[in-house]
Amino acid sequence: MKKNFNRNPEGHNQWKLRSNEEIQKIIDNHPTWTKKDFRGEGKKNKVKILTRKETEREGLIFKTSVYRKKFKNNKLQCSVCKKLKPLNEFPNDIHGWKNKKRSNCSECDIDRNFVYLDKMNSLEKKIFYKKIYENLTEQQLANKRKRQKKYYYETFNS
Ligand SMILES: [Zn+2]
Known part of the structure; x- marks a missing residue:
């Protein structure tokens, strides 16, 4: 029998799963907060607003992200063509940026x-x-x- 090593595959017993869009909205309400702040472990906030899992999710843009300043209205500016595009139009890259998205859009x-x-x-x-x-x-x-x-x-x- 195949053993399932993930003891909590769907995040049961935790808060209801929020979408990336919902989480990004919360992040954008506090543009100066770090991941730690959102977990209530930082200097600016002591109340847990996001779980660790949520703050570690791919595709979210926090203040500390290298390209936070290129991120507007849930769109990221491509470093090559300079167009603002949604995050899903940027390829994933394990060797890339901290949140695993390339700074250039898929087309570029x-x-x-x-x-x-x-x-x-x-x-x-x-x-x-x-x-x-x-x-x-x-x-x-x-x-x-x-x-x-x-x-x-x-x-x-x-
Ligand atoms: Zn581009």
């Missing part, structure tokens, strides 16, 4: 990868493409094809 990230791909051999390329295109939406795929066309046109007609 794909462009960046194209440059990177030029230096790969064909097998590496194949694996790499397969991996990113699995995660694209239809709209992103359409945009990609458009960009690709333009790219080849400019490359082979100059």
Whole structure:
């Protein structure tokens, strides 16, 4: 029998699970608070408002986050194209920022990868493409094809 090592997989016995949007709203009401403050362990607040699990959740922007100043109305400014976009349009990256989101949006990230791909051999390329295109939406795929066309046109007609 498979053993379930997670003793509390759905967070039972804790507060009702709040969505990231709800939590982000609470965070935005206290823009100077740290994670600790929200847990009631900090200097600015002694009342527990968020649980540890909630403060550790991915995709939340706290005051201490490196790009807090680039975050407005639940949108983050891409460091490349400078557009404000919702967090889900930024790729996850285990090597990236503290809250595991890249500072460049998915679209810019794909462009960046194209440059990177030029230096790969064909097998590496194949694996790499397969991996990113699995995660694209239809709209992103359409945009990609458009960009690709333009790219080849400019490359082979100059
Ligand atoms: Zn961008």
